[in-house]
Amino acid sequence: MSAYLHCLSHTPLIGHVDPNAAVLAEVEARVAAARERIARFEPELAILFAPDHYNGFFYDLMPPFCIGAQAHAIGDFGSAAGPLEVPRSLAEDCAAAVLAAGVDVALSYRMQVDHGFAQPLEQLLGGLDRCPVIPVFVNAVAAPLPSFQRARRLGEAIGAYARGLDRRVLLLGSGGLSHQPPVPDLASADPQLADRLLGSGRQLPADERQARQRRVIDAARRFVEDPRSLHPLNPDWDLHFMETLAAGRIAELDALGNAELSALAGRSSHEVKTWVAAFAALSAFGPYRAHDRYYRAIPEWIAGFGAIDAQPLQRGEA
Numbered sequence: 001m002s003a004y005l006h007c008l009s010h011t012p013l014i015g016h017v018d019p020n021a022a023v024l025a026e027v028e029a030r031v032a033a034a035r036e037r038i039a040r041f042e043p044e045l046a047i048l049f050a051p052d053h054y055n056g057f058f059y060d061l062m063p064p065f066c067i068g069a070q071a072h073a074i075g076d077f078g079s080a081a082g083p084l085e086v087p088r089s090l091a092e093d094c095a096a097a098v099l100a101a102g103v104d105v106a107l108s109y110r111m112q113v114d115h116g117f118a119q120p121l122e123q124l125l126g127g128l129d130r131c132p133v134i135p136v137f138v139n140a141v142a143a144p145l146p147s148f149q150r151a152r153r154l155g156e157a158i159g160a161y162a163r164g165l166d167r168r169v170l171l172l173g174s175g176g177l178s179h180q181p182p183v184p185d186l187a188s189a190d191p192q193l194a195d196r197l198l199g200s201g202r203q204l205p206a207d208e209r210q211a212r213q214r215r216v217i218d219a220a221r222r223f224v225e226d227p228r229s230l231h232p233l234n235p236d237w238d239l240h241f242m243e244t245l246a247a248g249r250i251a252e253l254d255a256l257g258n259a260e261l262s263a264l265a266g267r268s269s270h271e272v273k274t275w276v277a278a279f280a281a282l283s284a285f286g287p288y289r290a291h292d293r294y295y296r297a298i299p300e301w302i303a304g305f306g307a308i309d310a311q312p313l314q315r316g317e318a
């Protein structure tokens with residue numbers, strides 16, 4: 001029984017609107033180093049906390065959290081498409097354990113996921129099917145959103161379940177940090193978009209998919225030229241958030257309300273709740289040490305882009 005954590009921002013803009021070569025190389029080196037550390041850990045099971053962007057979860061039935069017992073990725077923005085390697089009975093047991101621990105979580109036997117799940121699996125493990133993975137959806141865009149406290153409780157319950165397995169468990173958090181790309185919003189949607197957000201967008205026609213991706217790519221180009229065209233990135237808050245998790249003070253975030261977080265760091269910054277859940281899961285293995293922290297605000301990717309590793313303290317470590 002052992003655990004290793006890696007949390008990483010995702011962005012579908014990689015390869016579409018990139019920062020300069022030096023920054024790109026810096027990020028690639030960081031990701032490559034994280035991939036090596038993970039490979040050395042030799043995970044037997046990954047638990048991946050990630051959000052969706054109205055590609056798999058819609059307002060016909062929007063859960064705050066959902067565990068996938070089977071899942072497939074759609075391949076948006078050129079990310080990997082196809083089935084994830086989900087150990088069905090472990091995912092079922094995990095959902096049952098979480099419910100028994102008092103956290104309400106949905107279960108899906110046909111979970112559809114997007115770049116939020118696919119990108120970390122590609123970047124950190126080399127593909128969708130390289131390691132058995134339990135995908136855990138955390139709603140980070142479709143109001144009303146779960147709170148920091150519930151994300152923490154979800155993570156603690158999943159961590160307690162994972163600790164009981166006799167396996168090397170990799171805990172992954174995907175998303176964040178401060179950012180607000182043009183992800184749709186039901187409150188301001190016209191009737192056609194509202195219909196898509198209610199579920200008719202599950203299999204988007206190719207031309208609409210193209211137009212949707214183009215809108216995000218154009219928004220990124222504009223954001224580089226005019227930082228006021230989107231909600232600003234907030235490096236101060238991002239670094240403070242990372243330090244809070246690294247210092248083991250996860251519960252301090254409970255006091256931060258959803259509206260407050262949107263105002264500080266943008267509407268998509270709720271993706272950081274995947275990090276909170278992952279760290280809370282790690283805390284179920286005991287005190288931990290964070291290392292290999294990385295951060296850079298990257299407007300080309302509309303992302304406060306961060307990465308961090310953590311693992312339980314070894315015997316003798318303070």
Ligand SMILES: O=C(O)/C=C/c1cccc(O)c1O
Nearest residue numbers: 010011012053181216301302
């Ligand atoms: O449009 C989407 O589906 C999402 C875009 C996006 C852009 C930048 C950072 C992110 O985390 C995103 O999901």
Ligand SMILES: [Fe+2]
Nearest residue numbers: 010116175271
């Ligand atoms: Fe995202």
